[in-house]
Amino acid sequence: MSAAPSAGAAANKATQDKTADAAKDVKPAAALEEDDEFEDFPVENWTKEDTEVPGDNTHLWEESWDDDDTSEDFSAQLKEELKKVEASKKR
Amino acid sequence: MDLIFGDFRKFYEVGDGYGLAQTLSPISPPSQPERLRNFYRSTNFQNVQKDFKYQILYDNSAPFKLPADEGNGWVEVYVAYWKAVGEIQIAEAAANSGHKASWMKVYEAWKELTNMLHRGYMNCNFGSWTIPCLYVVGKYLRVFAIKADEGAASSQAVSATFQDDFNPDSEKNEKLEDAARQLNRIFNLCLSDRASLEESRKWGIYNIINLLFKTYFKLNSISLSKNILKAIRAYRGDMPPLESFPLAHQVTFKYYVGVIYFLEENYVESEKNLTEAWTLCHKDSIRNKELILTYLIPCHLLTTHTLPTLALLSPYPRLQKLFLPLSRCIKKGDLSGFDAALIAGEDEFVKRRIYLTLERGRDVALRNLLRKVFIAGGFEDAKEPGAPQVRKTRVPVAEFGAAISIGSKETMDNDEVECLLANMIYKNLMKGYIARDRGIVVLSKGGAFPGTGV
Structure with missing residues (x-):
């Protein structure tokens, strides 16, 4: 088959314009699949625009501690607990 | 028959591997719900070989002529496909009428199709542009193996009441284990291709690896995945870089590699792979993104001690349920709350294999509590x-x-x-x-x- 493009080119080219067909065929296949495992993508390839929020990912993760917590409340709670602990030790 | 071989000629002429692969799908497309039934009825056991040979090799209306060995190879593939389609229809008809479907026979027939295709590449010069056929055939080999094993399990459950020496574990995954062996053969078929890279079956390698990973995870033999990684590392110099493969292959591969590292408690490598999978993932594949985050969130907790924001979790109610109670307690430094949340989610955490990792998050909760005392x-x-x-x-x-x-x-x-x-x-x-x-x-x-x- 001299008309056949190379596999590499086929992988890149064919995937883009196969989207419509492949997407249609995926539905019944999904029924056969486990819901617990990584799913087949409806298309083979896509562009940067089709990925999540390109670039800035900083707002997705935050520090694990919380300084907004009113530290007054905590101090009071801590004092209370200290008293309790000491009282129980004296007994 | 005409429909399928019409497509065969059409896609073969232009060298469209993905199109060609669709002619070997075990499912009729929604636009032609009767396609497979009609295909099966279009011939019979006596004539199938002769009919298909005519279609592939001797039909003068075809725009091209296949070499005899290549053409005969495809005849064998489609004959095996036709037989498998027959078994699928019997199984589906049985299932629809409430009888027990024999997926075992479907699996065996589909395995024969896999063998014929394998032989085509080994002996009949099948072009490397046709490798998407291996994807489709490999994918459903696994699906039918799982169905066959499920069927066997349920029928044994019935007969097991009559015999005492029945060991439910020994043959529970018989067909899936066999499917893993077949997929491994396909893996080697792709890996060992010596043709130049442009013409190489190596372009199929990651798709097949992903099928193997899925199979090994299902079989709970995740360690076997490491052998695959070792094998491709050995061939590294001879392999196109991962970045030049379709994104679907890349993302799936990085996800599984990330999870393998995660289970080995190598959280740094795990985070690296999962983050790449996350950034490259198609934005509409919500379920896959949810799966990536299921492991990426515990990774982040241990490597950088960071937590997911509400913005990150908002599209995933399942992840909110999984991680929000723990996150809140970690932030507050609430140890007893943390312990309670860990117990409350235990079943789900264990099922996802993240329990032990999350348990280590208690250190972060404790750190935050001590920090509060300090402040x-x-x-x-x-x-x-x-x-x-x-x-x-x-x-x-x-x-x-x-x-x-x-x-x-x-x-x-x-x-x-x-x-x-x-x-x-x-x-x-x-x-x-x-x-x-x-x-x-x-x-x-x-x-x-x-x-x-x-």
Whole structure:
């Protein structure tokens, strides 16, 4: 088959314009699949625009501690607990 | 028959491997719901070989002529496909009428198709552009193996009541294990291709690896995945770089590699692979993104001690349920709340294999609690006006002990508290030393809790 493009080119080219067909065929296949495992993508390839929020990912993760917590409340709670602990030790 | 071979000629002429692969799908497209039924009825056991041979090799209306060996190879493939389609229709008809479907026969027929295709590449010069056929055939080999094993399990459950020496585990995954062997053959078929890269079956390697990963995970033999990774590492110089494969192959591969590292507790490598999978993932594949985050979130907790924001979790109610209670307790430094949340989610965490990792998040919760004690201690009295404020760095062990016992019924004695503190210092979550004789902890003036701003 001299008309056949190379596999590499086929992988890149064919995937883009196969989207419509492949997407249609995926539905019944999904029924056969486990819901617990990584799913087949409806298309083979896509562009940067089709990925999540390109670039800035900083707002997705935050520090694990919380300084907004009113530290007054905590101090009071801590004092209370200290008293309790000491009282129980004296007994 | 005409439909399928019409497509065959059409896609073969232009060298469209994905199109060609669709002619070997075991499912009729929604636009032609009768396609497979009609295909099966278009011939019979007696004539199938002759009919298909005519279609592929001798039909003069075809725009091209296949070499005899290549053409005969495809004849065998489609004959095997036709037989498999027959078994599928019997199984589906049985299932629809409430009878027991024999997926076992479907599996065997589909395996024969797999063998014919394999032979085509080995002996009949099938072009490497046709490798998407291997994807489709490999994918459903696994699907039918799982169905066959499920069927076997349910029928054995019935007969098991009559025999005592029945061991349910030994043959539970018989067909899936066999499918893993077949997929491994396809893996080697792709890996060992010596043709130049443009013409190589190596372009199929990651798709097949992903099928193998899925199979090994299902079989709970995740360690076998490592052999695959070793094999491709050995061929690294001879392999196109991962970045030049379709994104669907890349993302799936990175996800599984990330999970394999995760299970080995190599959280740094795991985070790297999962983050790449996350960034490259198609934005509409919500379920896959959810799966990536299921492992990426515990990774982040351990590597950088960071938590997912509500913005990150908002599209995934399942992940909110999974991680929000724990996150809240970690942030507040609420140890008893953390323990309760861990117990409440235990089944789900264990199922996802993230329980042990999350359990280690307790250190972060404890760090945050101790940090609060430190901050609540306030500042030293200023020695001279205008000097920068310095936090009190001497904290009684008893104060930490009291903080730890908040919310729990029991109090902890000082030895135990010291043990916890020593651990925190050892893990570099807290800096300082314990002055045992005086019952105080002397914390570092320059960053008592590294990385947290105090």
